[in-house]
Amino acid sequence: MLSPALRRTGLLAPTVITLFVFMVLPMGLMAWMSLLEPDTYGGVKWGHYSLESYTQFLYERDLDDQLVLNTDYIGIFVRSFLLAGGATIATLLIGFPTALYIALKDEKARNRWILLISIPFWTNLLVRTFAWMLLLRNGGLAEQFLSAVGLTHEQLNLLYTPTAVAIGLVYSFLPFMILPIYTSLEKMDWKLVEAAFDLGANRWMAFRRVILPLAMPGIVAGCMLVLIPALGSYFIPELLGGGKSLMIGNLIQNQFGGARNWPFGAALSFALLAMVMLAMMAYNLRFKRAPGAGK
């Protein structure tokens, strides 16, 4: 008979080896490649190290080989953060009341609502983003609707704007906000709210002093689940934003398609990964280790 330790090693080996070889090693390789010099037609010059990829983020070389400040990339990062952050706030503003509404229903209705909220999660996001193109484009359904109702007959020019990207981001990640908040509200002891009412609290006070603090873990988890994928989203800005609303994801893809600068692409990806990891570490420190939070 195998010893327990040996059996455990055997059972874990396929998963651990697969994840290590095809996930951890590639991430390491990516970090290393970001320190290499780019080759002219894509690829890298092995053994030629440089910090060019990281300086390229802030500066570009002019004709005399002088470094000149270039704010294009910073602009794209700022836009990504504004759009992803804005989408997070908007999903929270829609998602929290929705989760609260569902949590206050009886069990049967709750299950039905949760099924309805999670179905979109299971359907292809690319295809659903495409559906927004049908709605938002010139002569599309949003315009047809507004002119049929008689509100406006002008062209809206909605598609290929940051607004369209924002609509798409909020749409895609809304279930990711509703579901964790609902989970924390559902687990909540509603007697505490009752107690607050008994002690003379009005709805607003009960909400602010009891419900909101107890729902905090769900709110924070939801925000992370929206912010992280929104920051790295690629095809939503590509399809809805056109060329004018690039986000980090598009910039990265461009280094492997048109621009052919692999080290710069690797550096951008690594920077994005580092930001996500920092956010996760902050989250773990604040919400997983805090005394009394580990329930």
Added chain:
Amino acid sequence: MISQSNRLWRFKGVGPTAWFALVYLYLPILILIVLSFNANKVATIWSGFSLDWYARVWDNPNILRAAKNSFIVATGATIVSTTFATMAALAMSAGKFRGQSFVNAMLGLPLLAPEIVTAVATLLFFLAIGLELGMLSVLVAHTVFCIPFAYMPIRARLEGMDPRYKEAAADLYATPWITFWRITFPLLMPGIVSGAMLAFIISLDDFVITFFVAGAGATTLPVYIFGMIRMGITPEVNAISAMMLLVSIAFVLLSWLVGKARQ
């Protein structure tokens, strides 16, 4: 429990927001499905019912090939990832050991890293080791990100399992091997099935990672659809998109009904 009649429990604006969220989530899906039956050549102007575009999709060999690729990759990735995930879940739930949190962190990495970062890293790695981009590279990449999705429901099922069944089997002189196949495995089956379904859907829907690591010969359905959208919005894209949505929705409803019947 909450008394529905108590006026204190009614928060203002909560209901309308929830209904707004529901409409917001379903409007694009409904519109896409309706427009896929549109007779008009212009994708967004309705002029009558027609199944033409579905016939076109059916006659397009490129779409069929992409669908076949998607299916092959999803099936392969599901089988491998679910097997690996089941083994890992059994080991992880068998007791505490050194390095457990390291394994946990590795299992979380594919979920945590933004898809575009995983895509770039995987592409660079395949190019560095000289693996040709094609069905194999796509299959490997999909297996990696499917493992954590398959793992979660299996692990959850193991957590909720009553240890007394195993103890009873051991009391009755069953060997660990027999205990596993006669007790643990059948009890674990619902978890394995949901894990496999999750992996299958996640693989079928993946676009970003596939887009990076698929060579010319391994175009999957989402990658093909993306190419079609870039070329222009046509009713044919509506039809193939609607088909994908309907298949996923049917899949989820089916699993929901199966889950309900079991209770």
